[in-house]
Amino acid sequence: MTIFLTSHDARDIELLAQRSIVINHGKIIFDESTENLKKNYIKSKVIELFVEEAIENFNFAGGKIIEQDKFSIKIELNTAENSIDKLLAYAMDNFAIKDTNISDPAMKEIITDIYRGQKQ
Secondary structure, eight states, rough: OOOOEEEOOOHHHHHHHHEEEEEETTEEEEEEHHHHHHHHHHEEEEEEHHHHHHOOOOOOOEEEEEEEETTTEEEEEEEETTTTTHHHHHHHHHHEEEEEEEEEEHHHHHHHHHHHHHOO
16 A cells, blocks of 8 residues: 655654655655665764763864763764764763764755755
8 A cells, every 4th residue: 555645744754654755846856765765865973972970071073062061962973974983982981971872863854965965
């Protein structure tokens, strides 16, 4: 059975659809599995670190700090240029890590990149 779902909420697509079709100005610009959409277009990861002691000086040159408070930090990492291993090694060498989360960018950001023609 096929159900045609149109949505401006990209999270709906990620949760419900096995296949994704992206249309721009009436032209199909992507028609593959939702998994391939994520695999082929994701170029960064978000790494969130939770630490035992206050973070006062986080200097990992390969990442962009997108959020920080006293005991946690979120870093956006371009995985084409930097490795998660290096970031985690830096963090473990300099901080007492309690927990980590590694996530993909939101589906909305992936689709926006497709529209901009920024596939790598």
